[in-house]
Amino acid sequence: MGLLSKKDAALIKDPLADNNPITIQVLGICSALAITAELEAAIVMSISVLFVLGIGNVVISLMRNIIPSKIRIIVQLIVVAALVIIVDQVLKAFAYELSKTLSVFVGLIITNCIIMGRFEAFALGNGPWRSFLDGIGNSLGYGVILIIVAFFRELLGAGTLLGIKVLGDPIEKTGVYAFGYENNGFMLLAPMALIVVGIIIWVQRSRNKALIED
Amino acid sequence: MEHIELFFKSIFIDNMVFATFLGMCSYLAVSKKVSTAVGLGAAVIFVLLVTVPLNWLLDQYLLQPGALSWLGEEYASYDLSFLSFIMFIATIATMVQLVEIVVEKFSPSLYNSLGIFLPLIAVNCAILGGSLFMQSREIPTLGLATTYGIGSGIGWFLAILSIAAIREKIRYSNVPPALRGLGITFIITGLMAIGFMSFGGMLTGGDDEAPKEEKTVKVDSKLNTEDEKVIANNIKVNE
Numbered sequence: 001m002g003l004l005s006k007k008d009a010a011l012i013k014d015p016l017a018d019n020n021p022i023t024i025q026v027l028g029i030c031s032a033l034a035i036t037a038e039l040e041a042a043i044v045m046s047i048s049v050l051f052v053l054g055i056g057n058v059v060i061s062l063m064r065n066i067i068p069s070k071i072r073i074i075v076q077l078i079v080v081a082a083l084v085i086i087v088d089q090v091l092k093a094f095a096y097e098l099s100k101t102l103s104v105f106v107g108l109i110i111t112n113c114i115i116m117g118r119f120e121a122f123a124l125g126n127g128p129w130r131s132f133l134d135g136i137g138n139s140l141g142y143g144v145i146l147i148i149v150a151f152f153r154e155l156l157g158a159g160t161l162l163g164i165k166v167l168g169d170p171i172e173k174t175g176v177y178a179f180g181y182e183n184n185g186f187m188l189l190a191p192m193a194l195i196v197v198g199i200i201i202w203v204q205r206s207r208n209k210a211l212i213e214d
Numbered sequence: 215m216e217h218i219e220l221f222f223k224s225i226f227i228d229n230m231v232f233a234t235f236l237g238m239c240s241y242l243a244v245s246k247k248v249s250t251a252v253g254l255g256a257a258v259i260f261v262l263l264v265t266v267p268l269n270w271l272l273d274q275y276l277l278q279p280g281a282l283s284w285l286g287e288e289y290a291s292y293d294l295s296f297l298s299f300i301m302f303i304a305t306i307a308t309m310v311q312l313v314e315i316v317v318e319k320f321s322p323s324l325y326n327s328l329g330i331f332l333p334l335i336a337v338n339c340a341i342l343g344g345s346l347f348m349q350s351r352e353i354p355t356l357g358l359a360t361t362y363g364i365g366s367g368i369g370w371f372l373a374i375l376s377i378a379a380i381r382e383k384i385r386y387s388n389v390p391p392a393l394r395g396l397g398i399t400f401i402i403t404g405l406m407a408i409g410f411m412s413f414g415g416m417l418t419g420g421d422d423e424a425p426k427e428e429k430t431v432k433v434d435s436k437l438n439t440e441d442e443k444v445i446a447n448n449i450k451v452n453e
Contacts, residue, residue: 026396029238030339073336074307081300089296104346107299111339113239190233191407198393198400205392 011133015141018208021114022145023201028114031105032146033193039162041101042150044091046143050136052083052109053118057135060123067124076119077110084109114142149196157187217361220353224365226413230340231373232406234347237340241374242399251378252371253327254335257313259367261335262344265309266363267356269302269345277301277349302345303336310336340370377403 021027028049035041059079060067067075088106091099099106109115118138123131154160159167159177168175186192230236237258244254275281277298282289314332318325325332335341344366353359380402389398 023396026242027239029242030235030343033235033238074304077303077307077336078300081303085296085299088299104343104350107346108236108339108343110299110303111342113339189411190235191404191411193235194400194404194407198397198404201397201400202390202393205397209392 008130008133011130012137012140015134015137016144017141017204020141020145020204021117021138022142022197023204025114025117027117028112028142029197031108031112032142032149033190033197035102035105036146036150036193036196037153037157037188038101039147039150039154041098042146043143044095044098045102045105046139046146048087048091048106049109049112049114049142050139051087052080053115053135053139054132055135056080056083056115057118057123057131058128060119061126061128061131064124072124073116076116080110080115114138145197145200148200149193152196153187153192156184157192158185159183217358220358220361221365222416224362225369225372226410226416228347228366229369229373229410229413230343230366231370231403232410234343236343237338237370240334240338241370241377241403242396245374245378245381245399248375248378248382250327251374253324255371255374257317257332257335258338258340258370259364261306261309261313261341262363262367262370263360264363265302265306265341266344266348266366267360268305268309270348270353270356270359272301272305273298273349298346298349302342306341306345307336340366373406376406 015021019025022029022032031045031049035045056079060076063075084107087109088099091102091106118135122134126134151161154162155166159165165175167181168177228234231238231241240254245251273281275284277294279293279295280290282292282294310332313335314325317332344363347366348359348362353362377399381399384398384402393401
């Protein structure tokens with residue numbers, strides 16, 4: 001890490017584990033749960049958030065001294081909305097099928113609390129470079145959880161990863177299916193996302209006792 | 215009939231929290247006490263009730279492809295739909311600001327108890343989600359849009375009220391330390407979502423939902439153990 005000072009590196013490292021936006025700060029849960037039935041959608045969503053949060057944090061940080069505090073929410077919303085429109089239009093142009101899968105959830109990046117939360121908590125009080133690192137760190141932390149959840153849901157639910165059949169063919173009974181394994185279609189349904197995230201939180205807090213509440 | 219159907223559908227089947235996971239952040243953050251949960255739930259119902267019809271009008275007369283034709287023939291080919299995010303969020307932010315001013319004027323005590331959560335409604339994804347679903351599902355009339363708004367608001371209210379009640383009770387249960395707080399709330403919400411899935415066949419008689427039910431049967435044993443754990447914990451505490 002020759003490029004970054006120790007303090008700056010912490011901005012990227014902390015949100016990945018001990019200060020994770022989803023499991024510790026409780027931000028941006030909605031999209032994390034709704035689009036994790038497929039790994040591909042989760043990856044695209046993480047990249048979109050990375051783009052919006054990274055750039056948005058820099059923009060807000062550059063404007064932080066000229067925004068009147070009374071209307072800052074509206075200013076922040078406009079900045080995010082503009083960035084999200086770019087993402088949405090790019091997705092529609094280059095990955096139309098995928099943008100159908102994500103449906104309204106790309107639009108909902110606007111109200112994703114990670115974005116507002118980081119603007120409020122960090123970008124309004126720090127310079128552009130540190131804000132940029134903070135944005136990258138937090139969206140990576142968000143992406144990690146998204147990808148873990150999507151990995152288990154797609155693997156156990158459909159037996160595929162990124163659409164590739166990794167467990168063999170369920171109809172011709174090859175691979176694991178030859179031993180009588182069945183896809184657990186329930187993993188693809190909405191409630192299991194909540195339970196998987198619950199289990200991730202359980203594992204994380206058992207490993208790091210300092211995070212336990214009460 | 216159409217209205218009643220949409221009303222119940224948006225409360226139970228397409229419940230904002232349990233079917234589409236919208237508004238989860240404030241749902242998790244504000245559900246520690248029943249009283250604040252009720253206040254926030256009521257505010258969400260109101261804001262949804264106002265913004266969904268307003269955004270329906272915007273969508274119908276400004277944003278849809280060809281919506282500008284009321285201005286004259288030459289405008290009919292314009293497509294402003296890429297502006298919908300900004301227009302919707304502007305309406306919502308304005309309405310939330312308005313609600314804040316009105317509540318502060320007429321009921322300062324409610325205003326103080328809601329505190330920071332009032333402005334946070336503006337970034338509650340359930341509100342924007344309501345408008346975006348209204349747009350993507352192409353709800354045909356203003357009346358139906360209003361019904362949809364109030365229905366999904368009530369659905370959200372119901373969800374946050376029930377989880378707040380459960381969390382007040384669970385304080386007396388013996389939850390594993392690492393699962394306390396956030397973890398157990400996630401798992402309970404998951405179990406509640408499974409419960410709400412059974413409303414799926416309510417309006418259709420269950421015919422086209424049949425494959426879903428088959429899937430649930432397979433994992434029943436797993437669910438039972440989860441339930442049993444909670445029950446066993448309760449028994450332990452009662453003893």
